Amino acid sequence: MLIQLTYASHSSRALGPADVKDILQTSQRNNSAVGVTGALCLANGLFLQQLEGDRDVVNQVYLRILKDSRHTEPSILDFGEIASRRFSNWNMGLISSIAENRQIFLKYSRKSEFDPYSMSPSSLRGFFDEIVQGGVRWIG
Numbered sequence: 259m260l261i262q263l264t265y266a267s268h269s270s271r272a273l274g275p276a277d278v279k280d281i282l283q284t285s286q287r288n289n290s291a292v293g294v295t296g297a298l299c300l301a302n303g304l305f306l307q308q309l310e311g312d313r314d315v316v317n318q319v320y321l322r323i324l325k326d327s328r329h330t331e332p333s334i335l336d337f338g339e340i341a342s343r344r345f346s347n348w349n350m351g352l353i354s355s356i357a358e359n360r361q362i363f364l365k366y367s368r369k370s371e372f373d374p375y376s377m378s379p380s381s382l383r384g385f386f387d388e389i390v391q392g393g394v395r396w397i398g
């Protein structure tokens with residue numbers, strides 16, 4: 259069964275480009291091996307990640323991610339069956355709140371800063387749909 263899991267977390271320290279590159283490369287390598295796709299957003303010191311794939315596999319990947327000391331306070335925001343993947347071309351794409359993307363981050367946030375913890379499942383769906391449809395600059 260195909261599912262998506264979306265969670266938010268706090269970056270545990272100021273992560274530099276090397277940390278982010280390491281997370282992205284590891285994610286792409288591991289996820290492609292097990293058929294997981296998705297997107298990772300980093301903005302305002304917060305992560306928002308959507309994982310898609312087989313239910314058991316996504317659970318295993320998420321449990322491993324939870325043990326990572328580079329982030330804290332993980333919270334599942336949405337979880338459910340999906341008919342098809344959103345990010346079929348991305349084993350893990352990264353987007354950040356660089357100037358070009360700031361508008362889209364704020365469009366779905368209730369506050370003036372990006373705050374995924376306060377986003378409802380329908381806002382999250384709108385946010386990720388818009389990301390896939392384009393108009394967003396991917397880092398890798």
Ligand SMILES: Cc1cc2nc3c(=O)[nH]c(=O)nc-3n(C[C@H](O)[C@H](O)[C@H](O)COP(=O)(O)O)c2cc1C
Nearest residue numbers: 281284285288289305307319322323326328329350
């Ligand atoms: C915010 C965040 C997102 C991550 N996303 C993934 C992911 O999608 N897939 C993955 O395999 N590891 C991800 N990781 C890394 C894992 O926590 C862990 O370091 C990695 O899976 C270990 O892989 P390795 O045993 O091959 O080194 C993420 C880490 C962080 C902090």
